[in-house]
Amino acid sequence: MTDRSVTLRRAVFAALAVSTAVALPVSAQEAQQQGEGGRSIETIIVTAQKREQNLQDVPIVVTAVSGQLLQDTGVKDIKDLTIVAPGLTVTSTSSEASTTARIRGIGTVGDNPGLESSVGVVIDGIYRPRNGVAFGDLGELERIEVLKGPQGTLFGKNTSAGVINIVTKKPTFDFGTDVELTGGNYGALEGSASINGGFNDKLAGRLYVAARERDGYLDVNTGAGPRTEDEENDRKVQTARGQLLFQASEALEVRFTGDYTKREEHCCSGVPTFNGPTVAAINALAGGAGTQNPPDPFNRTAFLNRGTDQDTTDVGASMEINWDLNALGGATLTSVTGWRNWEFVNGQDVDYTAADIWYRESDGNHSAEFDQLSQEFRLAGETDRLNWLVGAFYADEQLTSKQQLQYGTQYRTYISALAGAAAPIFNAFIxxxxxxxxxxxxxLHEQDSQSWALFTNNNIKFTDAIEFTLGLRYTNESKDLDTLYRNTHTGQGCGTLRANFAALQATMAGAGLTAAQIAQLNRVAVGIGCAAITDPIYNNLANSQSIDESEWSGTAKLSFRFTDEVMAYASFARGYKAGGFNLDRVRTGSAALPPGAPGGVGASLDTSFDKELVDSYEVGLKTQWLDNTLLLNATVFYQDYTDFQLNTFDGVQFLVTSLDTVTSEGVDLDLVWFTPLEQLSFQGGVTYAETEIDDPAALANPGLFDQNRENDRLSFAPEWSASLSATFEQPIGSSFIWRTNVGAKYTSEYNTGSNLAPQKMQDSITTVNARTGFGAEDERWMIEAWAQNLTEEEYYQVVYDAPLQTGSYDAFLGAPRTYGLTARFKFR
Structure with missing residues (x-):
């Protein structure tokens, strides 16, 4: 055990001993006046155990954020949510479809669609197969719950690190119309409207529509084109969500939902952060302006000569039935049926320079599509001492992934340019x-995934103070993948280099080049001249793979309520994430040697990786203080991951490996405080996590790590993460109100690269959002001024190896400061 681990354990148990405590929650909206001049925090309802419960009774770390706080902090998608959720990080890379959520430093890099998410996203009971599939306008929100730690019993799929459970507003029988209009910098224009009400005493409906657009916040140097757009990271989104609520009787309720989102953008370019030896060749090919030298990433200039058009279409329908069965003693049968289709078409300037090396056309040949059908049944009931639930889940998911990479006009010239003085020698072999x-x-990758599970979750009250929770889930996952590897060329460039590799060595040695020069030129010949995109071994190569696996997951929790205000718990949870396939070209042997030769190149026909498992232990306290005006909660956690799925981009392709052991241990501390000053309330939290690679035997891949990484922190795993939100609400006279919210998120330094290269470090950052508004006390109208990233914090989302540019690094940047005005109107 390391000294740091010992120190951590002593610190956290000391914290528990003095009754510090965990699990964040809500805004002042949840409070009601009590007594004269006093306020108290009323029950905060969450559904972390698939039934409505008071947050303080749930033995799970849950951050519950109300609709009002989500509105005040400007949350419209899961990336915005990070400002109010300590321990949560959400980033995106080459597209917004490649969005990744991480909790306590644990998550799955989202660029490779073959890997499922470690943090599950569930919207109105329907899971989304990847985080990027859930990235979009969330519409009217009732609340969002962030469940930390594995949730493998009730939520099941893709939840080995946690769950983001999103609950939208359902129809009500009271008529109302809401309208929201926004204008901001970068040409932002947004509008949304909803109408809600009952058609009769049994049927109610809600319709929400929104349109949002924004100019890009990166300038673009297009070089010689053919690109003409001079901005990047713009956005245009249209969303519609319609719902019907049918209350057939007091015992039967049916909710139908249909939604549609269309998203169009030019996105997402990296900018240079560190230039290696290839920069001279890049700039020479582009007439002196191929990339920025020296790099100045935060002047927000991208270099792109090719288009980056991206179109996303997301459509779905669901039906939820809740039926109280009196014949079963008041048990409730719940059915949740969901169908979704998500399609993403991507154009990309893959080299992220104004040189024309390689690219992807937005013609549909580089795209991903998920077609998903899911069904869940739950039967739940309760007695004085037992709260029980049994259920079944089934999902059928069809994934179609098209992977396209095209040579630009200067691919061959680039190889020669990197050869420098030896270019004449290279040219003779190309x-x-x-x-x-x-x-x-x-x-073309076509994957058919089927998952089914049986589960149960039961709470037993031995006494009024002692409660035991036992959950168990059995899951079966099967995946069948058919792949057709295809080159739309003969592979003549790589084939010629490979066939004449020995002659090339002799020619270079005869030209008097040094050993170091020869080694460098060999890396160019093999790494670019014979990169996987160029390799003739993939000419019309068909392959089929399958996995079929089963796994148990579950939980056991024991809670003890000392008083009405203090509850302690200890828990164990087992989480599971399915194995899968790397949807990229994977080769064996040396790319310089022909197939069939000793050590020669081969196309790997087994691109599978193992399932990911986690054992999690928690000890926590949930407490209320000061006449129920202060919630203060704390949890100590230890999570042990086996075969952690790590996805890494090496500048050419994606590598997937399994780390034998990754551990995450630390403390979650959170609070909600309604201060003695009646207008002022706070909520916030702190997460301290040591998320480390523990087993050096897993690091034998020299293409991934360049040194032993035992006890190194995992990428995107800051030690410290803290959030604080302050809300001030002041009545003005009897008719008006002024409300201000300021929220801040601090994150300590962390590495943004899966291979932990030192050039990929992100320093500690603090982002601040603020909103202030004046309007009618009954909310009929309100005008708000707001800013996101108020202090213009400059930070990287992800730093990565510049494609085909060994020694150079690019980064996808965090958003700059945005600001504007919003007008809200409510008609009742």
Whole structure:
């Protein structure tokens, strides 16, 4: 045990001993006046155990954020949510479809659709197969719950690190219309409207529509084109969500939901952060302006000569039935049926420079599509001492992934440029048309995934103070993948280099080049001239793979209520995430040697990776103080991951490996405080987590880690994460109100790269959002001024190896300061 671990354990148990405590929650909206001049925090309802409970009775770390606080802090998608949730990080990379959520430093890099998410996203009871599939306008929100730690019993799929449970507003029988209009910098224009009410005493409906657009916040140097757009990271989104609520009787309720989102943008470019030896060649090819040298990432200038059009369509329908069965002693049968189709088409300037090296056309040949059908049944009931639930879950998911990479006009010239003085030697071994423009890789992956599970979760009250929770889930996952690897060229460039590799060595040695120069030129020949995109071994290569696995997950929790205000608990949870397949080209042997030769190159026909398992232990307190005006909660956690799925981009392709052991241990501290000053309330929290790679035996892949990484922190795993939100609400006269909210999020330094390269570090950052508004006390109208990233904090989302540019690094930036005015109107 390390000294740091010992110190951690002593510190956290000392914290528990003095009754510090965990699990954040809500806004002043949840409070009601009590007594004369006093306020208290009323019951905060969450559904972390698939039934409505008071947050303080749930033996799970839950951050519950109300609709009002979500509105005050400007949360419209899961990335915005990080400002109010300590321990939660959400980033995106080459597209907003590649969005990744992490809790306590645990998550799955989202660029490779073959990997499922470690943090599950569930919207109105329907799980989303990847975090990026859940990235969009969330519409009218009732609340969002962030459940920390594995949730493998009730939520099941993709929840080995936690769950983001999103609950939208359901129809009510009271008529009302809401309208919201926003204008802001970067040409932001937004509008939304909803109408809600009853058609009769049994049927109610709600319709929400929204349109949002914004100019890009990166300037673009387009070089010689053909790109003409001079901005990047713009956005245009249209959303519609319709619902019907049918209350057939007091015992039967049915909710129908249909939604549609269309998202169009030019997104998402990286900017240079560190230039290696390739920068001279890049700039020479682009007439002196291929990339920025020296780098100045926060002047927010991208270099792109090709288009980055991205279109996302997300459509779905669901039906939830809740039926009270009197014949079963008041048990409730719940059925949740969901169908979703999500499609993403992507164009990309893959080299992120104004040189024309390689790219992806937005013609539909680089895309991903998920078609998903899911069904869940739950039967739940309760007696004086027992709260029981049994259920079944089924999901059928069809994934179609098209992978396209095309040669630009300067692919061959770039190889020669990197050779420098040895270019004449290289040119003799590279056919003039070895890398024909517009041609390249065009692979097709079709994956059929089926999952079914049986589960139960039961709470037993031995006494009024002691309660035991036992949950168990059995899951079966099967995946069948059919892949057609295809080159739209013959592979003549790589084939010629490979066939003449020995002659190339002799020619370079005869030219008097040093060993170091020869080694560098060999890396160029093999890494670029014979990169996987160029390799003739993938000419019309068909492959089929399958996995079929079963796993148990579950939980056991014991809670003890000392008083009405203090509850302690200890828990164990087992989480599971399915194995899968790397949807990229994976080769064996040396790319310099021909197939069949000793050590020669081969196409790996087994791209599978193992399932990910986690054992989690928690000890926590949930407490209320000062006449129920202060919630102060704390939890100590230890999570042990086996075969942690790690996805890494090496500048050419994605590598997937399993780390034998990753551990995350630390403390969650959270509070809600309604201060003696009646207008002022706070909520916030702190997460301290040591999330480390523990087993050096897992690090034998020299293409991933360049040194032993035992006891190194995992990427995107800051030690400290803290959030604080302050709300001040002041009545003005008898008719008006002024409300101000300021929220801040602090994150200590962390590495943004899966391979932990030191160039990928992000320093500690603090982001601040603020909103102030004046309006009618009955909320008929309100005008608000707001700012996101008020202090213009400059930070990286992800730093990555610049494609085909060994030694250079680019970054996807965090958003700059945005600000504007919002007008809200309510008609009742």
């Amino acid at each position: 056919p003039l048309n070895g890398y024909p423009t517009t041609l390249g890789q065009r692979d």
